Amino acid sequence: MRPRLALPLLLLLLALAFLASLAFGELRLSFSQVLNALGGGGDELARTVVRDFRLPRALIGLAAGAALGASGVVMQAFFRNPLASPGLLGVSSGGALGAVAVLALGPMAGFAAATLWALPVASILGAFAATGAVLMLAQRGAGTERLLLSGVALNALLGAGTSFLLTTTVGHFEVNAQILFWLMGGLESRAWEHVAMAVPGILVACLLLLPLGRAMNLLSLGEQSARSLGVDVRRLRRQLIVLSTLLTALATAVAGIIGFVGLVVPHVLRLAFGPDHRRLLPYSMLGGATFLLACDLVTRVFPLGLRLGVVTALIGGPFFLWLLRRPR
Amino acid sequence: MTAALHAAGLRVPGRLEPLDLDIGPGELVAVVGPNGAGKSTLLQALAGLLECEGAVAWEGRPLHRIPAIERGRLLAWVGQEAHFEFAFPVREVVAQGRYAWDDDPSGIAEALAELDLTHLADRPVTRLSGGERHRVGLARALATQAPIQLWDEPVAQLDVRHALEVLRLARQRVDAGGTLLVSLHDLRAAYRFDRVLVLDRGSLVGNGPPHDILTAPLIREVFRVEATFVQSLVPELPRD
Amino acid sequence: MRTLLLLLSFLMALPLAAAGPRRVVSKAVGTDELLLALADPGQIAALSHISHDAEFSPVAVEARRFPAIKDSDAESVLRFRPDLVLAASYTRPETLALLRRAKVRLVVLDRFDTLEDVFASLRLVGQELGQAARAENLIRSCRARVERLAARLSGARPVRVLSAGIYPFTSGTGTTFQDLCDHAGAVNVGAEAGLQGQAPTPSEKLLTWNVEALVTTNDPDIQARLGEIPHYRALKAFQAGRLVKLPGPLMSSVSHHRIEAYELLARALHPDRFP
Numbered sequence: 138m139r140p141r142l143a144l145p146l147l148l149l150l151l152a153l154a155f156l157a158s159l160a161f162g163e164l165r166l167s168f169s170q171v172l173n174a175l176g177g178g179g180d181e182l183a184r185t186v187v188r189d190f191r192l193p194r195a196l197i198g199l200a201a202g203a204a205l206g207a208s209g210v211v212m213q214a215f216f217r218n219p220l221a222s223p224g225l226l227g228v229s230s231g232g233a234l235g236a237v238a239v240l241a242l243g244p245m246a247g248f249a250a251a252t253l254w255a256l257p258v259a260s261i262l263g264a265f266a267a268t269g270a271v272l273m274l275a276q277r278g279a280g281t282e283r284l285l286l287s288g289v290a291l292n293a294l295l296g297a298g299t300s301f302l303l304t305t306t307v308g309h310f311e312v313n314a315q316i317l318f319w320l321m322g323g324l325e326s327r328a329w330e331h332v333a334m335a336v337p338g339i340l341v342a343c344l345l346l347l348p349l350g351r352a353m354n355l356l357s358l359g360e361q362s363a364r365s366l367g368v369d370v371r372r373l374r375r376q377l378i379v380l381s382t383l384l385t386a387l388a389t390a391v392a393g394i395i396g397f398v399g400l401v402v403p404h405v406l407r408l409a410f411g412p413d414h415r416r417l418l419p420y421s422m423l424g425g426a427t428f429l430l431a432c433d434l435v436t437r438v439f440p441l442g443l444r445l446g447v448v449t450a451l452i453g454g455p456f457f458l459w460l461l462r463r464p465r
Numbered sequence: 466m467t468a469a470l471h472a473a474g475l476r477v478p479g480r481l482e483p484l485d486l487d488i489g490p491g492e493l494v495a496v497v498g499p500n501g502a503g504k505s506t507l508l509q510a511l512a513g514l515l516e517c518e519g520a521v522a523w524e525g526r527p528l529h530r531i532p533a534i535e536r537g538r539l540l541a542w543v544g545q546e547a548h549f550e551f552a553f554p555v556r557e558v559v560a561q562g563r564y565a566w567d568d569d570p571s572g573i574a575e576a577l578a579e580l581d582l583t584h585l586a587d588r589p590v591t592r593l594s595g596g597e598r599h600r601v602g603l604a605r606a607l608a609t610q611a612p613i614q615l616w617d618e619p620v621a622q623l624d625v626r627h628a629l630e631v632l633r634l635a636r637q638r639v640d641a642g643g644t645l646l647v648s649l650h651d652l653r654a655a656y657r658f659d660r661v662l663v664l665d666r667g668s669l670v671g672n673g674p675p676h677d678i679l680t681a682p683l684i685r686e687v688f689r690v691e692a693t694f695v696q697s698l699v700p701e702l703p704r705d
Numbered sequence: 706m707r708t709l710l711l712l713l714s715f716l717m718a719l720p721l722a723a724a725g726p727r728r729v730v731s732k733a734v735g736t737d738e739l740l741l742a743l744a745d746p747g748q749i750a751a752l753s754h755i756s757h758d759a760e761f762s763p764v765a766v767e768a769r770r771f772p773a774i775k776d777s778d779a780e781s782v783l784r785f786r787p788d789l790v791l792a793a794s795y796t797r798p799e800t801l802a803l804l805r806r807a808k809v810r811l812v813v814l815d816r817f818d819t820l821e822d823v824f825a826s827l828r829l830v831g832q833e834l835g836q837a838a839r840a841e842n843l844i845r846s847c848r849a850r851v852e853r854l855a856a857r858l859s860g861a862r863p864v865r866v867l868s869a870g871i872y873p874f875t876s877g878t879g880t881t882f883q884d885l886c887d888h889a890g891a892v893n894v895g896a897e898a899g900l901q902g903q904a905p906t907p908s909e910k911l912l913t914w915n916v917e918a919l920v921t922t923n924d925p926d927i928q929a930r931l932g933e934i935p936h937y938r939a940l941k942a943f944q945a946g947r948l949v950k951l952p953g954p955l956m957s958s959v960s961h962h963r964i965e966a967y968e969l970l971a972r973a974l975h976p977d978r979f980p
Contacts, residue, residue, distance in 0.1 A: 163909035185939045186909050193935070217550045253933040315872050325873055325908065328935045351568075355561050358549050361514045362602070366609065367537015367565030412551035442905065 143410050147423040151199070154430040158195035159187055162437055194327045198433045199426040200339045201392040204384035206425020207343055209399025210417055211381040214357040215374065216281050219407065223385040223399035226288040226378075227267040230295035232389035233320060234302075235263020240316050241302040257334050257390035264386030267291060268378065281360075322393035322446030324433050335391040342383045343422055349376060350415035357414065395446045397453025398425050404460060467525035469613050469644035470511055474519035480506045483519065484669040488646065488660070490524075490612070493639040495655035495675070496648040498664035499688055504648040505545055507664065508615045511646070512542040523613060537565025540613040541606035547598035547622075552589035555582055558601050562608030576608040579634055581627065596622045603631060613644045621650060632657075652679060656694060663687060725835025726789040726810070730774065730782050732800075734762050735817060735959035736791035739827060741767055742843060742961065743836045750785040753777075763954040763962045779803035789833060793817075793959070817959035819884050820851065827961065847961050851888060854964075854971060857978045858890040864974040866891045866949070867911075869919040869937060871930050875906045881957055882920070889970035891920075908936040916942045918974065923950035949973040 160171050166183055173179030174187035208223035216225070223229065239259040274287035299320075306312045352373050355363035364370045388395070403421045410416060432448040443451075472486040481503045488494055496504045510517045513528050513536060521528040523539050531539065541562070549558065559582070560573050577583045580600040585593065590601055599622050606614055616635075620628035632654060635645050639659070649655050656675045663671030663678060665687045671678040681693040728750040731740045737756045740749060741764050749771050755761045756768035774781040779800045782790060790804055794815035804811050812833055816822040824844050831840025866886060868876040876882035876893065877900025886893040894914050895904070919942055921927050928948060931937045938944075955966040972979050 163907050164913065182912055185912060189935050189939055190909060219550070253930075312872075314874075318873070326934050326936070328933065328938075330933070351564070354553070354557075355564055357551050358553070358558065358561070359544070361509070361542070361544060362605075364514055364533070365512055365537070365540065365542035366561060366605075367534045369533035372533075407551070412553055413557070 143416065143420060144423075147420055147427070151423050151427045151430075154427045154434070155195055155199060157434055158198065158430050159191050161434060162186070162191055189329075193329050193332045194324050194433070195430065196332050196336060197327045197391050198324055198430045200332075200336045201388035201395070202398060202426035202429025203343060203422040204339045204388040204425070205395065205398040205429070206402045206421035206423075207346055207418060208381045208384040208388075209403040209425070210414065210421045211346070211353075211377050211384075212399065213403055214353040214414060215377050215381075216285065217357055217359070219404055220400070222396070223381065224292070224396070226271045226284065226382070227291035227295060228264045228382050228385040229389050229394055230292045230299070231267020231270075232260040232264035232386055233394055234267075234295050234298050235259040235261070236319055236390070236393075237299050237302050237316050238263070240312060240319065241306045243312075253328075253330055254334070257331070260390035261386045264389060265382060267295060268382045272378070318444065319393045320446075321444035322395040322449070323436075323444050324392055327391065331391045335387045338387045339384060342380050342387075345376075346380050346384075347418055349373065349380075350413070350418050353377070353414040353418075354412075357412070392429075393446060395429070395449055397449045397457065398428055401453040401457055401460075402428055404457075408460075468522075469524055470646065471522040471525070472511060472519065475507075475510055475521060476518040477503075477506050477510055477515060478518070480667055481510065481517070482668040486511075486662075486669070486672070488644060490644050491639055491642055492644055492660055493635055493658050494644075494646045494660045494662060495658040496646060496662045496664065497650075497652060497655050501666070502664040502687075503667045504664055505617050506667075507662075508542065508617050508646065508648060509544075512540060512615050514542065534565050537609065537611070539611055540615065541609040541611040542615045543602045543606045543617060543619060545617045545621075547595065547602045549590045549598065549601075552591045554587050555590050555593070555601055556586040558590050559604045559608050562605040565609065572608050572610055576604040579607060579630075580604040581630070596624060596627065599623060600627060600631075607634070612642070614638065614646070616645070616647045618648055618650065620654070652684070652688075652692075653694075655679070726787075726833070728785060728787045729789045729791065729834065730785050730787040731756070731791045732774070732777065732782060732796055733791075733793035734954075735793050736814060736830070737762060737768055738764050738958070738960035738962055739814075739830045740791060740834075743827065743831050743839050744834050745836075746770075748834060750787055751782075754781070759954070761954055763952075763958055763960075763965075765954075779807070783807055783809070791830065791833075818879055818881060820847075820888065820961075820963070823959070823961050823963070824848075843961065847964060850964055851967070854888065854967060858971055858975060861890050861975050861978060863890050863892045865894050865915055865917040866920050866974070867894045867914070867916045867918075867942075869921045869931060869943075869948075871927075871934070873906050874903045875900055875911075877901045877904050881959065881963065885920075885956070885963065885966055885970060888964075888967040890975055891970065906936070911936050912939060916940060918942055918947040918949055920949045920951065920956075920970065922953040922956060924953070 160166065160168060164186055166186065170179055170183045171187055174183040205223055212221040212223055212225055213219050236256050236259055239256050271284065271287045271291050274291065275283040303313065303316060306316065352368050355366055355368050356370065356373060360370055402424045403417060406420045406424050407417055410420060432452065433445055435448050436443050436445055468487040469490040470486065470488040472484065474483045474485065475481065476483040496507060498504050506515065509515045511521060513521065523531065556577065559576055560570065562576065563569055563573065577586055580603055582600055582604055585597065590598060593601065599619065603616065603619055620631050623631065635647060639645050655661050656679060658675060660673060661671065661675045661678050662669060663683065670687060671683060679694060684690060684692050725748065727748055729740060729744060729748050730751045731737045731753055733753050734755060737752045751772045751774050752768050754774050754777055756773050757765055759765040762768055777800065782804060787809055789810045789812065792801060792811060792813050794813055801811065801813065812829065814826045817826065827840045827844055831837045868882045875895045878896040879902050883893050883896055894916050898910065898914055921931065927950065931943065949970060951966055951969055955962060958966060
């Protein structure tokens with residue numbers, strides 16, 4: 138497909154998904170009501186629903202989707218493998234452990250421990266701690282295999298930690314349910330505070346990532362050749378790890394664990410528009426945002442009690458399997 | 466005259482014993498030795514791609530003082546493996562050679578033509594044969610127009626026509642003032658180089674003109690084979 | 706002569722048989738409450754593993770006089786060599802199966818939504834313990850209490866309430882909250898809107914329901930925590946501070962102690978009826 142059509146097409150799809158997220162929901166609102174509400178007019182109910190419920194939720198869906206899409210591209214370039222995903226280095230597991238720790242230990246430490254900010258902050262801290270641990274495990278100047286294996290080990294360890302915390306809350310049925318809900322990802326009860334927490338950071342990280350596309354092209358075809366061609370590989374890898382971790386950590390902190398966005402979206406866009414990272418990065422941000430908003434819409438429109446992470450897996454999983462079966 | 470490539474006490478623990486080396490500008494040097502002798506290691510170390518002990522300098526400048534971007538302009542390295550994971554078109558891969566020159570496109574078309582890749586320019590690099598991919602790597606290195614070039618086994622996977630073509634290009638580059646260090650398996654081709662470096666189990670055991678170094682005793686000792694060069698039968702390398 | 710001896714031994718055995726089980730273990734908080742209310746202290750071998758925890762158990766103080774089982778598995782129960790085990794239906798089926806296999810007499814209570822369900826359970830447990838009379842007395846006094854409450858509230862317009870909490874669930878029909886509303890002069894708006902059981906909170910529809918007051922647990926920062934959730938923040942009732950806070954264990958009590966919750970809620974919703 139011709140790359141020139143890509144950007145307008147992706148922007149259009151994102152705009153549609155965003156508008157649909159504002160227009161559809163439990164409450165039936167007409168398009169004009171939605172537009173009025175956005176403008177500040179219309180009746181109070183519509184205004185509240187659109188501006189205080191759906192708008193923050195849509196913004197977070199957009200930001201988290203963009204973050205995961207971008208992070209997926211970075212991981213795939215970094216590991217020179219189109220099957221890499223944001224969670225490889227334990228970022229999501231670390232974020233999960235942080236959040237679950239707050240949910241599980243919060244009631245015991247007293248309610249005050251688990252305020253609105255505590256959970257996302259703990260999640261971000263957990264995510265960074267996990268990445269730090271992986272880097273330490275793999276030691277300085279680590280090759281990609283070393284990093285990968287450290288990531289695998291850490292993912293397992295963190296998963297065990299999370300399960301342990303889950304068992305300690307078995308008596309507190311509601312806490313248990315809350316934890317499971319978070320682990321399956323979701324955008325309910327997202328408020329403007331969550332937007333303030335995640336969106337600026339994600340925006341900045343995405344902007345910082347875009348100019349690295351050129352160097353990522355070289356890195357994706359070989360670390361040594363990239364270095365020989367003039368890329369400061371050590372510095373680039375550091376930048377990529379930090380930005381990818383930040384993006385995944387922020388997305389996970391406000392939306393829970395959501396898989397397949399970072400894996401499937403970049404992969405599909407690469408197949409459609411080519412591997413040039415100068416284009417793939419912005420496309421994956423737009424595509425990731427659109428995909429996530431679409432999945433969230435599904436959870437709200439079809440009252441089957443499906444969680445967001447479940448929908449992304451139900452769509453992404455089979456799609457991914459189909460991708461694997463195609464001849465190279 | 467400052468050496469193009471200078472190494473003093475260059476050592477890679479477990480793979481390369483300490484060695485000293487000076488390769489002047491305008492020299493075409495072959496690196497030979499049995500498998501595992503350390504040829505690739507030597508090239509990578511000289512190219513600054515490996516942690517090593519000792520000092521390495523390019524055109525008189527210590528390696529650690531040369532900023533990353535400038536390294537791209539001074540020296541080009543082509544590895545043994547020609548694996549490309551992502552389906553960039555050949556032209557774009559070769560264009561990556563211009564990274565250190567801010568993507569200025571001059572020289573790309575020539576590099577493609579020199580490696581007989583013009584007709585493959587728009588094909589995804591993942592859909593090429595092994596030999597074709599090696600040529601893409603070489604074209605990318607040529608596109609950098611770096612005066613110092615280090616090629617690791619560049620002709621091993623090429624058919625005879627392209628192999629000879631690459632050796633001709635090498636000689637052409639050197640005649641124009643460049644420096645080329647090439648690791649080879651084929652001793653007969655090495656015989657036509659200006660200088661040959663012989664590695665055996667990590668040690669530099671020979672450093673000089675080929676007819677001085679590649680004697681029967683050395684070949685027996687290093688390569689464990691009885692062989693001599695019959696001067697009159699050594700093939701001429703193609704010249705312009 | 707022989708018949709007389711037989712008759713005598715039979716008569717002497719009767720009191721022993723009527724004494725009831727001597728080592729009863731309760732596996733759930735709900736059955737703790739029933740056991741404590743009906744059994745002689747000497748009959749209780751152990752209570753549930755969270756019976757001493759005031760966060761869950763309305764009878765924590767009283768429960769501390771008795772040992773608690775360490776864990777909720779079958780082994781922890783069997784340690785006390787019980788002759789009767791009281792369990793609730795939400796106990797893990799594997800545990801129940803193991804207990805049955807150990808040939809222990811097991812009574813499983815599965816209905817506790819309404820007060821009538823509780824009375825039925827009281828009767829059943831009373832029967833098992835050999836305390837049928839005590840059970841009937843308790844039931845009678847409970848009914849009297851409830852009737853007094855109903856009398857106080859007669860004619861009062863029921864207040865429209867909704868259960869609120871930091872977890873994304875709302876109580877609909879068939880919950881203890883529904884039972885609470887029925888006896889405290891309140892209308893469960895969630896049930897009216899069609900929610901059944903503990904249902905996911907419909908955050909947008911919520912705004913269209915006419916909610917006069919929110920009922921929640923009395924944790925110290927509950928107000929702040931609810932305020933962080935957009936759909937509660939937007940409710941008029943929340944903004945006007947119309948929150949009724951009840952002690953958690955009472956609110957979700959599955960025994961007759963819920964009557965205390967009825968009274969607390971009624972008092973909060975209809976202050977004019979309680980001079």
